[in-house]
Amino acid sequence: xxxxxxxxxxxxxxxxxxxxxxxxxxxxxxxxxxxxxxxxxxxxxxxxxxxxxxxxxxxxxxxxxxxxxxxxxxxxxxxxxxxxxxxxxxxxxxxxxxxxxxxxxxxxxxxxxxxxxxxxxxxxxxxxxxxxxxxxxxxxxxxxxxxxxxxxxxxxxxxxxxxxxxxxxxxxxxxxxxxxxxxxxxxxxxxxxxxxxxxxxxxxxxxxxxxxxxxxxxxxxxxxxxxxxxxxxxxxxxxxxxxxxxxxxxxxxxxxxxxxxxxxxxxxxxxxxxxxxxxxxxxxxxxxxxxxxxxxxxxxxxxxxxxxxxxxxxxxxxxxxxxxxxxxxxxxxxxxxxxxxxxxxxxxxxxxxxxxxxxxxxxxxxxxxxxxxxxxxxxxxxxxxxxxxxxxxxxxxxxxxxxxxxxxxxxxxxxxxxxxxxxxxxxxxxxxxxxxxxxxxxxxxxxxxxxxxxxxxxxxxxxxxxxxxxxxxxxxxxxxxxxxxxxxxxxxxxxxxxxxxxxxxxxxxxxxxxxxxxxxxxxxxxxxxxxxxxxxxxxxxxxxxxxxxxxxxxxxxxxxxxxxxxxxxxxxxxxxxxxxxxxxxxxxxxxxxxxxxxxxxxxxxxxxxxxxxxxxxxxxxxxxxxxxxxxxxxxxxxxxxxxxxxxxxxxxxxxxxxxxxxxxxxxxxxxxxxxxxxxxxxxxxxxxxxxxxxxxxxxxxxxxxxxxxxxxxxxxxxxxxxxxxxxxxxxxxxxxxxxxxxxxxxxxxxxxxxxxxxxxxx
Numbered sequence: 001x002x003x004x005x006x007x008x009x010x011x012x013x014x015x016x017x018x019x020x021x022x023x024x025x026x027x028x029x030x031x032x033x034x035x036x037x038x039x040x041x042x043x044x045x046x047x048x049x050x051x052x053x054x055x056x057x058x059x060x061x062x063x064x065x066x067x068x069x070x071x072x073x074x075x076x077x078x079x080x081x082x083x084x085x086x087x088x089x090x091x092x093x094x095x096x097x098x099x100x101x102x103x104x105x106x107x108x109x110x111x112x113x114x115x116x117x118x119x120x121x122x123x124x125x126x127x128x129x130x131x132x133x134x135x136x137x138x139x140x141x142x143x144x145x146x147x148x149x150x151x152x153x154x155x156x157x158x159x160x161x162x163x164x165x166x167x168x169x170x171x172x173x174x175x176x177x178x179x180x181x182x183x184x185x186x187x188x189x190x191x192x193x194x195x196x197x198x199x200x201x202x203x204x205x206x207x208x209x210x211x212x213x214x215x216x217x218x219x220x221x222x223x224x225x226x227x228x229x230x231x232x233x234x235x236x237x238x239x240x241x242x243x244x245x246x247x248x249x250x251x252x253x254x255x256x257x258x259x260x261x262x263x264x265x266x267x268x269x270x271x272x273x274x275x276x277x278x279x280x281x282x283x284x285x286x287x288x289x290x291x292x293x294x295x296x297x298x299x300x301x302x303x304x305x306x307x308x309x310x311x312x313x314x315x316x317x318x319x320x321x322x323x324x325x326x327x328x329x330x331x332x333x334x335x336x337x338x339x340x341x342x343x344x345x346x347x348x349x350x351x352x353x354x355x356x357x358x359x360x361x362x363x364x365x366x367x368x369x370x371x372x373x374x375x376x377x378x379x380x381x382x383x384x385x386x387x388x389x390x391x392x393x394x395x396x397x398x399x400x401x402x403x404x405x406x407x408x409x410x411x412x413x414x415x416x417x418x419x420x421x422x423x424x425x426x427x428x429x430x431x432x433x434x435x436x437x438x439x440x441x442x443x444x445x446x447x448x449x450x451x452x453x454x455x456x457x458x459x460x461x462x463x464x465x466x467x468x469x470x471x472x473x474x475x476x477x478x479x480x481x482x483x484x485x486x487x488x489x490x491x492x493x494x495x496x497x498x499x500x501x502x503x504x505x506x507x508x509x510x511x512x513x514x515x516x517x518x519x520x521x522x523x524x525x526x527x528x529x530x531x532x533x534x535x536x537x538x539x540x541x542x543x544x545x546x547x548x549x550x551x552x553x554x555x556x557x558x559x560x561x562x563x564x565x566x567x568x569x570x571x572x573x574x575x576x577x578x579x580x581x582x583x584x585x586x587x588x589x590x591x592x593x594x595x596x597x598x599x600x601x602x603x604x605x606x607x608x609x610x611x612x613x614x615x616x617x618x619x620x621x622x623x624x625x626x627x628x629x630x631x632x633x634x635x636x637x638x639x640x641x642x643x644x645x646x647x648x649x650x651x652x653x654x655x656x657x658x659x660x661x662x663x664x665x666x667x668x669x670x671x672x673x674x675x676x677x678x679x680x681x682x683x684x685x686x687x688x689x690x691x692x693x694x695x696x697x698x699x700x701x702x703x704x705x706x707x708x709x710x711x712x713x714x715x716x717x718x719x720x721x722x723x724x725x726x727x728x729x730x731x732x733x734x735x736x737x738x739x740x741x742x743x744x745x746x747x748x749x750x751x752x753x754x755x756x757x758x759x760x761x762x
Contacts, residue, residue, distance in 0.1 A: 004032035004388075007395040007500040008105045008319050012077075013084045013094055015040035015068045016110035017047070017301050018286035020373060021308020022315070027075040027376050031316050033392030035503065036077035039084055039094065039102065043069050043586030046131035048301040050366050052338035055138055055169035058363075062585065066373045069579065069586030074376040078463040081590070084111065085255045089280055099466055100423070100513045103506050106315055108284040109269060109277075110304070113250035121226030125244040128162060141243060145174055145183060152183050153240060155231060157223050158247030159189025160196050164206055165338045166247055171213040172340035178214045185215050186241065188231060190222035195337070197298070202337075202345055202352035209339040209354065252289060264291040273326040274314050275307060281318070286311050297329055305369075306330065320390050336362040378582030395500045404498065404533065412494075412508060412531035416501055420509040424516050429525035431488045431546070441527035443489060449546040454479035457493065457540030461576050461695055462593065465507050469514020469539060471596055475619070475696045476541035477522055481604040482617040482699060484553040485545030487522050490515075492529035493540035511539060522601055551608070556633030558614040558702035561751060562729040564639060565708060567603040567715060568595055568698025569722040570623060570689050571652020578651075578660035588651030595649055595722075596696035602718050607701040610711035618697035620664060624671040624690040624739065626700060631729070631738055638676075638730045638738030642745045643686045647722040653685035656692070664693045676737040684743070702729050705751045 012019045015038060026036055044065040046054075054064045072079035080102070086095035087109075093101040115127030126137045145152055156167045167187040177183035187210065189196070194217060195206055210217055224234045230241035252267030262270040262278045268291035270278045275290065277283040287304035297303050310327040317324050335347040336358060344359040345352060393399055404410065421436060429435075434442040445451060456476040460468040473490070480487050492515060496507055508531065516526055524543065575592040578584035600617060607615050614633070616626050623646075631637040655661075668691035672678060681687040698720075703711050708725055715723040725747045732738040742750075 005498045006035040006503045008034045010036050010106045011104040012038045012108050014111035015045035016287040017304035018308040019110040022312045023071045023075040025312045032388050039080045041083045043590045052165040052169040056172045067586045070582050074378045080464045087259045110287040111289050113288040116251045124226050125246040128247045129250045152242045155186040155241035156245045157188045159194045163247035164195045167215045168340035188218045199350045202347040205345045205354045213340050274324040410533040416505045427525040435527035452485035452545040455542040460537045465510040466514035469511045470518045472539040473515040473518035476543045478600045478617040480545040481600040484608050485547040487524035487545045489527040490541050490543045494531045495534035495538040553615040555616040558729045560731045562702035563708035563725050564727045565701045566726050567720045567723045569647035569649045571649035572694045573662035573692040574655040577662045578655040591650050600699050603699050606714050610707045612701040612703050614702040618694045620693045622668050622691035636732035636735045638732035640740045641727040643743045645726045647724045656685040656688040662693050675739045680741040
């Protein structure tokens with residue numbers, strides 16, 4: 001909940017080193033009234049200094065990556081997972097793939113570099129940048145080499161520090177194959193000096209380390225082309241290689257070419273000493289994507305890290321009217337070059353040394369740097385409140401009234417609402433006669449159809465308003481899918497936090513655009529709604545559907561002997577709770593979001609096709625709560641659930657085991673009283689996940705046993721890869737405790753046993 005209204009938007013595009021530093025410093029000293037947003041296609045960003053150690057096997061992936069989701073939460077910044085592909089300096093918009101443009105007041109670019117493709121055949125090689133993509137390729141290559149019994153040759157093209165470190169890291173990681181003679185690693189460099197740009201003594205020490213690790217070096221060997229057989233030199237000589245790794249100069253992201261920004265010959269953004277794009281005082285750039293025309297810098301992480309504090313100051317100073325600082329690149333610094341097996345070459349002022357102690361020093365420096373991000377407190381209780389030294393308290397001299405009205409005085413202004421609605425995608429409806437713009441919506445229902453209605457309202461579980469709009473729409477529509485009704489119209493109740501008019505308009509447009517995106521996917525039109533000012537962002541939707549009387553499915557109606565099929569994995573609640581306190585890695589949240597975004601529409605159709613006797617969606621009351629509702633039908637029914645069959649989102653079990661549970665968990669725990677043998681699961685993470693509240697959870701269906709396997713196969717073929725038969729409906733031996741739990745069981749034997757029991761009773 002915010003203490004100050006937002007008036008200005010700062011958008012950071014790219015999760016590079018400089019932006020990570022900005023976020024870290026913002027977490028320690030935020031600027032109230034200015035909203036910070038990070039846009040990145042990845043939830044983690046690699047620290048380049050630790051990449052050789054990652055390749056060599058000295059580090060795990062998480063040790064070498066900054067968790068951008070956690071970092072943004074610590075900084076109070078929004079995280080938007082998206083790819084930028086255009087920037088409009090005049091309109092001050094960043095275009096994002098597959099979603100609406102993002103408005104900004106200030107924007108900073110730290111998008112790194114992309115593989116250089118001017119070398120013929122470069123598409124056949126594995127590029128070192130972007131690092132996140134490279135590591136996936138490296139894992140596949142490593143497994144391929146380890147499994148192969150045939151001799152192989154790998155080649156690294158590029159003899160800078162990065163190429164040398166990569167070749168030595170590969171040699172150490174594949175040490176057994178190298179020393180057995182089954183694998184050769186070649187380092188190909190166009191020049192004589194290896195590594196390029198290092199003094200004589202350092203080059204001598206690096207050459208000795210390369211030889212020690214069995215890396216074959218090719219100096220004065222400029223590559224003319226990469227071929228299927230390896231590489232071809234400019235002199236026509238060929239070097240046979242099974243795989244080429246490209247560690248040469250990278251180029252700028254191609255989308256910058258159409259941005260209208262000043263660029264150098266390689267396509268990088270030309271910046272001044274204050275890190276501003278030349279001629280654009282509202283656009284900044286840092287890291288590899290920034291180019292200094294007077295004194296170009298190497299594309300190295302050390303420069304980006306030093307640019308971070310200057311960028312942090314200058315972004316704030318631009319909004320507060322203070323003088324900007326100049327970035328002065330260091331002319332000489334300590335260089336620590338990794339040498340594969342926990343050794344390093346240190347260089348400074350022409351002096352060089354090598355040894356294990358130097359690697360341990362480098363390891364300490366790198367880990368200390370990474371701890372700056374991982375140790376940041378996430379919740380406000382962990383830090384002492386301080387009165388802000390600076391505040392952005394208006395926009396162009398206009399501030400909000402201190403006293404806020406209630407009732408209709410808390411609505412969003414008419415002009416803001418109109419502009420936001422005008423930007424929404426086109427919508428069509430076969431039943432809506434009058435909608436947005438009228439006092440009420442008017443629908444004409446087809447002859448013989450029933451009207452099916454449901455309402456849901458959510459507080460935002462994510463910082464991205466467009467994503468929240470999608471989730472809220474899917475969550476509301478799920479009730480219609482569970483009834484096997486077809487959505488036709490929806491009305492929205494929007495609550496937005498207090499902010500300047502421009503910020504409010506941006507949030508409203510993004511939020512409604514996300515909702516309409518999902519409504520349109522399901523042929524459902526937004527027919528109206530209401531807006532209000534509040535403490536935090538919320539979105540409620542009342543959805544209307546139509547159905548033939550004989551096509552409706554109900555929550556009750558399950559029969560003894562039915563199989564229980566769950567369409568999506570559990571764990572949304574515990575992962576959101578853990579992420580809220582900084583304990584869930586961004587990749588777990590990413591998988592949870594992907595699960596939530598998977599619509600239940602197709603699953604509902606399949607359950608109807610395979611004759612489901614009962615159907616419901618798993619939401620706030622958790623699996624156990626909604627299962628009990630399903631069993632509350634005709635006749636005393638029970639159910640047996642199988643722990644090992646419950647599908648879980650990655651990380652959910654870990655979060656539950658550590659007690660990072662939803663705030664609704666204590667209320668949902670009342671359902672435990674209906675479990676006949678709780679001791680069977682109480683030591684398992686599945687016990688807590690039985691009552692874990694699900695946002696956009698899956699569907700639970702009671703399907704006739706003879707059709708269950710066909711239904712499950714159809715679900716998985718339709719994209720519900722985690723769908724599973726999790727148990728069976730049984731007669732209730734003890735109606736006061738109808739749920740029985742099993743750790744392991746074959747659902748077929750379970751069904752057969754229940755059938756025998758029923759037959760015996762007859």
